[in-house]
Amino acid sequence: MIDRRQLLQRLAIAAPSVLGVGAVLPALADEARAARLIAATVCQLTPETTEGPFYFDPRLMRADIREGRPGYPLALRLQVVDAACRPIEGARIDIWHCDAQGNYSGYAGQEQGDQRGETFLRGTQMTNQAGRAAFRTIWPGWYRGRTAHVHFKVLLGERDLLTGQIFFPDRFSRAVFDQLPDYARDSTRGRIFNDRDGIARRAGQGAYAEVTQVEGGFDAAMVIGLSDDRAALL
Template sequence: MTHRRDLLKLLAAAAPAVLGAGSFPHALRAQAVQAGLITPNVCALMPEVTEGPYYIDPGLIRADIRERRPGLPLRMRLQVVDPVCNPIAGARVDVWQCDAQGNYSGYARQGSDRVSDTTGQTFLRGTQIAGQDGVAAFQSIYPGWYRGRTAHVHFKVFLDQRNVLTGQMFFPDSFSDGVYAQVSAYARDGRDREVRNSNDGIARQAGDAAYAALTQIDGGYDAALVIGVSPDAVSRGGQRPRRGGGGQGMPPPPPRG
């Protein structure tokens, strides 16, 4: 029987995320399911990457973060596990992303043209607490793009006051190209995105394991990502959520006993 630590490494090496969900062999899917994982696309530990300029804590514990924002429906499932694949229940997971036109909520000078003002708005932001299976799920839309970045969704995983993993979830370029070309909410006035996964520095830093496994579901798509977190790690920065967007803020989970 494969040891859980070895299984995590095996899955990471055998199923490059950039190929997309359809490329996973049935055997790998079966091994992942047997280990209690939502996707074979995993790594031992998720690398921490930059938070970016648009994180705020609006104090919203909610699964549906859309606020009627137009776009391709996307269910996101983030599963928090330790280095040997054991789910971490009770982890706080924050997500935030831009809308179909590349705008984040809660800030002025938004999008590629830097003219939109979304101050005081909270769309496409939310918090969920991971269940016994380590999964935090959100109803969202497929992220748009803005100048200088490839398509991505930000996340923070809080285990306690000191252990905070800041990361980003990415998507296959071929899928993004199809969404942007075929879904009217993402249409731009003759402008094409210049940055793709291959020339996005943060995507390269995050590596293959930061790419979502995409599958079609009723009404849209499912994006699944397994996030490996070391329970003993200490974040390099951003331990405490910042309040903003008119919300009251929430504390991270209490220290673990």
């Protein structure tokens, strides 16, 4: 039997620290540090992607969205900026994603039955003066035909400024899915990764978080860049 400490050690070996997708020019990394951005994808507009069928607003202003759901710990840090990389304060960020077994809260017909009335892995935060918001969650699982991802919305009141999805490097997802029992499934039929997910391919590099292995879990950071016309509504 392998205890949790050994599993974490194996994951640390299998999934060493990397930046999201593609090389990042040193000049961009320097600019990100100078501007105090949390990720090096500076001045890159975040692509709009499909909302999907599982959004609802449980009106839960909270940073920890786990509700005891099992899974590998993930600290998700987001920062909202305009096209000139200026942080935007007071934006509302909603996130939601499936659990380790591919279930979304609040809906029937899930992998493990009816999840209506549940609110796990959903939450809202407001960005601070630096445009930042952070969530404590778990690494998202997978369901048929979709790679691991987290949904998000940036809103002003009830106005949806940007709806998108956050993707992660495959090497981390593979390590989690293959080695942690919380993610074990009777069959991996229908499991795909980024290169076969049409939404991830269309979204491109601007939708990928930078992921780092930290003690006891993963840290993921992404800068959400709003176009000038969207940022002007804030």
